[in-house]
Amino acid sequence: MNINRSFCAIFLARFIACGAVIALPQLMRASLGASFVEAARVIDTRCISCHDSETREAGIDLTPLLEKSNSSYGQYTRLWVKAEEMVSRGEMPPAEDGSLAVSERAAIEGWFEQSFVLRMGEPHVGPTPLRRLTRYELENTLEDVLSVTLKPPYRDTITGYLEKSTIQSLVPSDIPGESGFDNDAHRLGSLKPPLKEISEAVHFAIERFGDDEAAKRAVLGVDAIPDDLTDDQILDFISKFLARACRSDPERVKEYAAAYQRQYQRHVEVSLDCRKSLMHVFEMILVSPDFLYRIEETRGNDTPYPVTGWELATRLSYFLWSTAPDEELLRLGIDGSLLRNDVLKSQVDRMLNSPKRLALAESFAAQWLGFETLLSNRDFFVDERWNRETYDEVLFFFDELIESDRSILDLVQSDWTYRRASALRGQRHGYERIPSGYMKQRYADVLSERENGSNKKKQRYDPPVLVKTKDDREGGIITSAAIMRLTASKNRTSPIRRGVWVLNTVIGKTLEAPPDIPSLQEAREMLALNESPSVAEVIKQHVSRTECIHCHQAIDPLGLGLENFAPTGVWRTHYPDKAPIESSGVMPNGRAFETPRQMKQLLIDIYRDEIVTNFVARLLAYALGRQLQPFDRVTLESIVSEVKKDGCKVNTAIEQIVLSPQFRYRQDD
């Protein structure tokens, strides 16, 4: 769908400037005149012959779309999305049946836009779901609110990468939702919170806090809680604690402070121990919904309205840091200045310069690219050091994109990369290192909060090192050891799995499972192959049939082009059975490649727009905590175009997401 650029500008400007929706009669859109009758006629004459309830080509029955009542959000939204996508990409109807005329396409796109993208001809942000803290966010937030350390020290992990923190072993991990991320509001909202486990985690954290003088100084302003407390002192402690824990305006903090003071009184009458009772009340606060959920006050308005300053501070902080806002951010939220563009931008800038931004790599990138599996799934275990090192190569790579404000396309191909320290020992590795001062700064940046200060060399784990890539192989994340391992089984590579991974994850193409596949034996006979064909020959069987070629001409060259990487990412020229590897190939556009670098360059040439759009879409879904919907299109396309104008920078994508109406506004049903 082609969204008019100036339209986006108007939309954004209006949202950002006044926040209230005024009817803009001058807004002329093709879709305003779209008619259901026209769209239905096109579907009926051009699609139904293959996709009726009996033929159901590819398992798709489009007859429900002929009902006007199905053109609104509900049971058939997905079907409409799919149909519109195929039509707008020009993939359906197939060329041999005659492509759609421009006017036919416009009829479907226009009706779709009017029904699903816009509402009453206006863009909107969709109903905002309530968000609960994930386990990862809970642990970070407890650390920050209580000023204690709960995670194991980073550098001390060679011997026990599987060792979980206490919080992680008490609280179950979260189930990712439709968005692909575990911070998915709809998934978290549809499941009961594991309250018993969360209570145990909070209890553990509070015990830590109680034993920690520095923490108490930071949170309450005293090293130790006196034996006797006056009412004012109690209220002061509770207020200070609530201000950190509840991410809210002073008024609400005041209201809650009074409520929790009553709880304190009730408890202390029985316990006769004011310290104990105070800790007890702190525990209540950290188990309360105001802490565990990101409560936003409703205005009961189904047109978008801006969230309050402290709500925006909270959204921003959980997006970039996966934790509660710090003092500065919350202050700017409470006094309202965060609602100004310039302040908001400078806060994004500040936050991306803070070590806490590592959350984007640890949570967003690790889930999107799936490399968290290296630490969480025992089956991908090579050895403790290897798993930690290869995980860190990608973690640091992603973080470097933000640190050095690099392009999204560097994810595919870059002239720099991170190499694990163990691969750089000795003189012959041949990498050009970045001056060590820079790396020291980087470690201090990234690891400052995780250092355990151990100076025993043997116990220390050395993080990966930034180097210039040296040959035609490395660069980007696709060819990293982590991804090569994740897309292979332990003993063999699977070119199809790797090709599909690249298309799904990096380019954002969803592929349908193939219909009846011939057996390898049959295919071998059909192709008159010998009994032990090479991998490339076997793969070619896939494209021997017309129904397969459509997907496999895109999948296969990508997978075969990566065959030089063994399951652990090590470069190889022969298979274990000594057969030589043929990794050259031809992309769907007919361009040939010889090396992985060339292949990755062609990937960028062919799929540049898709790669950028996919990155922005995933990051936006992560930021909003929900799967993107058609009504997000206007915003998505506007962000993508801003990002492309600015050299496809990762940080521009982050900033544009934060500035978008989806991120700053709220809407009720």
Place this chain on the structure above:
Amino acid sequence: MRRKSYVIPRRTLLKGAGVSLALPLLDIMSGNAVSGKDADRPPVRLCVLYKGCGVNPHSWDIVGGSETNFEMSRILQPLAAVQDDILVLGNLDNQGSSDHMDAPGTFMSATKHKDPDRYSFDQRVADRIGHETPIKSMQLTADNVWKQHPWLNILSYDRNNQPLRGQHDPQAVFNEMFRDNVRSGRQDDLLSVLDGVKDASSSLARKVSVRDKRVLDSYFDSVRDVEKSIQQNRQNSRASGFDKQLASIDPSLKVGNLGERIKAMLDLITLAFWTDSTRVVSCMLANTNSRSHYDFMGVNAEFHYVSHHVRNKQVLPDYDKINIWHTGQLRYLIERLKSISDGDGTLFDNSLILWGSGIKHGDYHSLTDLPLVVTGGGGGKIELGRHVRYPQAQPYANLLLTLMQIMGTDIPGIGDSTEPLSGITEKANFTPSNPDDGSWKIVKSDNETLTAKGLLRISLDAEVEYYQLRLSDNSDLEIRIPYMNNHKLRFDRCVGKVVTVTGKYKEEAGRKVVTALTKAELQTP
């Protein structure tokens, strides 16, 4: 409660004093099992073991024999030693279709693919009997966790169709049973915390939207759940000191590979039943898209990869090996449970175990004729030592209904169930479908060709798979034919049936081996 039944050997208690002896967990279980309040009638414990990825039907199906006198198939071989303790079921169909993600859910609820009704049968039982034990029910996940696809490993769903995730860490399972802080002393604290939260948060509902309020409702539901479970625990608290004794033991539950994890989980199930910590357990041994690598038991491949054995025949030996390994694990559990006395019998007698896969055919993901083993005496209600193949396909849901009834519940139905399944609690006495009438023999032969009639089976040797024609004199005629020969005659479909074949043969070590077929005719019933 019979306190005298807690017998913990002295040497294990040494460890509580800081002596770190790595003893297998099961060594601590030497006394009688704990059998709840009514010691004369030990309770029945339900255990569901899910082994995904299906089977190669030829390697699974028992061909020939009678209900009580039958030969184990290739995959069931490890269970031959406990043949009198199992009930193998055939021709039970689940409804609809299935896929990788959905297979465990459909297996546990007998509902159709993507049906939102997922209330699983183990939870239906737990909702009725779970209040009698400290832990209502336990969910375990032995297979590796694939975070992006958590559904793969989820078996149990509660009455609101909420998924109950399995505990993956054996140590955490042990802790939940014996080291739960909430049960051991923090109960009042936690109740007071939750009370305070409810009080202080009472104004919250007014500030949030209708949609958000629904989400917050689930928070307060969870509060009520915790309160309820604390009250329940109080009613069922065990002899004091016992948990402490067990809690002080180092159960040596650090596991390396999947094999060790499965063994640890089976040990923990035994321990849970022994201590009557819970009476309902479900355990995911292998999910239906398992990328787990089985090199720990000698197969250098992923389970799911080798399960697609039709398109890639080379993987078949490995596929069978893994499934054989899994039936070996079931045997381990059976033997463990049998080694512990409970009431007048053993823990095994008072267990009810369903072992199976949500799909039958590893490559086609079929839901008909599921591979199922029922074992455990079910409190004396299960007639064991049998192979029952229903003459007409029966709804698999009927089996779940029957199991729920054996567990003492009056649940009227589940999924597409119609009535309790016959042939579980009593002998089925079906007429055998392929009776040997004495005519199975080599009908004629010359120097090159022969014609023979018999019951077609598949050899028990996965490495060199070949067909066998069982003859009336109990000998087997080998049939080794090329793929295309098989393919064109669709010969494979004849397995398990009486067939008359004609083809070329050769002599090999004094035995006839058929090398090519010209004809294969099924006997018409």
